[in-house]
Amino acid sequence: MKLKLVLLLYVASIGFAHAEAITQQEYDQHIEHYTQVIKQTKVILDDPDSKADAKMQSQALCDRLNAYEQIAQLSKENSQLELAPMMLMVAQTYLNKQQKSLTKSGMSTNVFCAGKIK
Template sequence: MKLKYVLLGCGLVFFPMAYAEKLTQQQYDDIMETYTDQVNRSKKILDHPAGQADAVRKDAVHTDSETQKQAFCSRMQAYHQIAAISQQNAELDTAQMMLMIAQNYLEKQNQRLNDSGMTEQVFCAGLKPES
């Protein structure tokens, strides 16, 4: 099975729900590397050493709010993809661990959004794909 990628802007996006076939370990590892890279790119913007800022909190001063919002939503999208692909391929090495990590992150961030009176769908609505 060949995996299909969609190029949006300069960002590479994989849509796992379109594929019912199971992945090989190598395919899974390659996809996880892509999404891990996406998460790591967002860390440069969101995980500022002075305060561990995220897009929901307002204590980051090193980037503008739109850049923070884009990075936050990109990270959320990556974790959603990691969770979906890992759940779909639970028998592969590291899939259970990656699923647990992704679900934990998503639960924490959704709780923070809910605590601020927001939802992910509303917060990230209308954003352009990662570039």
């Protein structure tokens, strides 16, 4: 019984261990970095004249998905910071839309992006 309780407490504490509070300036810097990643993928994914091949397109999509996932996680962990709730909503909306699209294709982000996250 004691072992079960200790294990339960340990597992519960793991979820809280990685979430460190950051400053507004640190948050803004992280958001700027992930926004730049997203902007870099626009040339490959959104430009109708893009010459990118399938490999480049799938890598760009995975980079974009990862950036949105990082924005969502960072915003969720720091919801008290300015713009964090809005950024979480935007990121979640995008991620949900992409997940639905991949699911319709019989795919998941984990399978599609396996080995592609930098």
